Amino acid sequence: MGDSLRIGFVGTGTISATYFDHLAKLNGVEVVAAADLDAARVKKVAEERGIRALTPDELYADPDVDAVLNLTIPAAHASVSLAALGAGKHVYGEKPLAVTRQEARPILEAADATGLRVGCAPDTVLGTGTQTARVLLDRGDIGQPTAATAFFTSPGPEPWHPDPEFYYKPGGGPLLDMGPYYLSALVTLLGPVKTVTGRSTRAKLERTVGSGPKQGTSFTVDVETHITGVLEHESGVLTTVITSFDVWGARLPRIEIYGSDGTLSVPDPNTFAGDVEVYSPSSHEWSVAETAGGYAESGRGFGLADMARAIRTDGKHRASGALAFHVLDVMESLLDSAMQEKAVNVESTVERPDAVPLGATPDQG
Known part of the structure; x- marks a missing residue:
């Protein structure tokens, strides 16, 4: 990876526009390609944004793509993330990490096995x-x-x-x-x-x-x-x-x-x-209270830029796959508890993410 993390979008539906807009303003990330099952849609988006239009398989195999931004429907989150990780790409996706814990675990396991990063929305917390x-x-x-x-x-x-x-x-x-x-x-x-x-x-x-x-x-x-x-x-x-x-x-x-x-x-x-x-x-x-922390004027994509900085510096990224998995685990456990009519222990845990200092930018942490 060079100075900027080169991003390929998988999924160019409505939510993609705000990611394109914000990532274009951030240092340390560069959008280079996009893919979608709807060939006409991705071609139109690529022409508007000045990037390459690819099929998902072409994007996974592209050596000029360092990370995949997974903006597919929730039912496809796990399969797309696993395909990207299998091709040696870092992954950042829209919430949830996957539809179930069973689908989500292999994503984290694949990242751990390959030394790749997984990030996940929401980054509103930043x-x-x-x-x-x-x-x-x-x-x-x-x-x-x-x-x-x-x-x-x-x-x-x-x-x-x-x-x-x-x-x-x-x-x-x-x-x-x-x-x-x-x-x-x-x-x-x-x-x-x-x-x-x-x-x-x-x-x-x-x-x-x-x-x-x-x-x-x-x-x-x-x-x-x-x-x-x-x-x-x-x-x-x-x-x-x-x-x-x-x-x-x-x-x-x-x-x-x-x-x-x-x-x-x-x-x-x-x-x-x-x-x-x-x-x-x-x-x-x-x-x-006076503003005391957080990325100013932030929007969707700041979590991905934060992850890009962490990759460059070998640091921690805040909107992590581990956090997204714990949140999914808590939600499923809550539904399990309601069905079973008893308290349920949450199996996973996670470190509290690092705070974002006042005046920080995603590329500097």
Whole structure:
């Protein structure tokens, strides 16, 4: 590898545009090629971006590609990542790492066996929102953390999404869809999870498309749509979690952390920035904290650039495959707990990722 990590996209759907835009502005990475099963689409994208259009197999074999950015559908994440690793490429992908732990383990094993890197979204945790909250926690602004809450609630995507059925099939649901953002933030802030206790239900057995050409069409619901539980972190902190597609309106915080000397309100973990607020028991008031950490003006692709820097320096990358696997393990364990109606131990663990210092850039760490 030269000064820049040469990137090949596999998958050029809607999400690829924001990756192209952000990676073009970052040092240490260079997009050189793209591949897609839709030959017409990848040709159009390649012409617009000034890169080469390839088939997936051609991209895996290309000596001018150092790393594959896996932007395929979740069901293809494991097979694409394994193909890339088998061809000697580093891999960074959209969440989740794979649909199940069983599919995800071989990805990490292949990377370990070959000395290659695996990274995975979300990299929202590297922005100024979550990272400022981490600085405040680590310096003791709210004392000793004892508990936390994390809430994602919505009525589901069918009121606005023209083709929402896949959200309600195996691999979908509110936990697997939005949980990676919340759990990646919680692990970054409070450390890994060792035990979970969960319960789940579904409000409807059938849903109706609310917009687009399929408006009025009904489909069956095959997954649980309201999951709640308690996560016991290795640090001893207890986090109460709700993820739901069954709630029309709620006045709930995204993430709050409760400490012996105050409370911390963390901005939406599906975004890179946002105000971090602190409640002080001495003033009985909330105040907005000054930005204290994180990559400024960040967006999708910053995690990949962070991984590129780690490859060059033989350092650690933050949005790692190990973190993504632990998050997937926690989510599956929570669903297992709900089904078994008992507490479940989380088999995996992970090191808390390094903090992102204020003023840092992905190429410098």
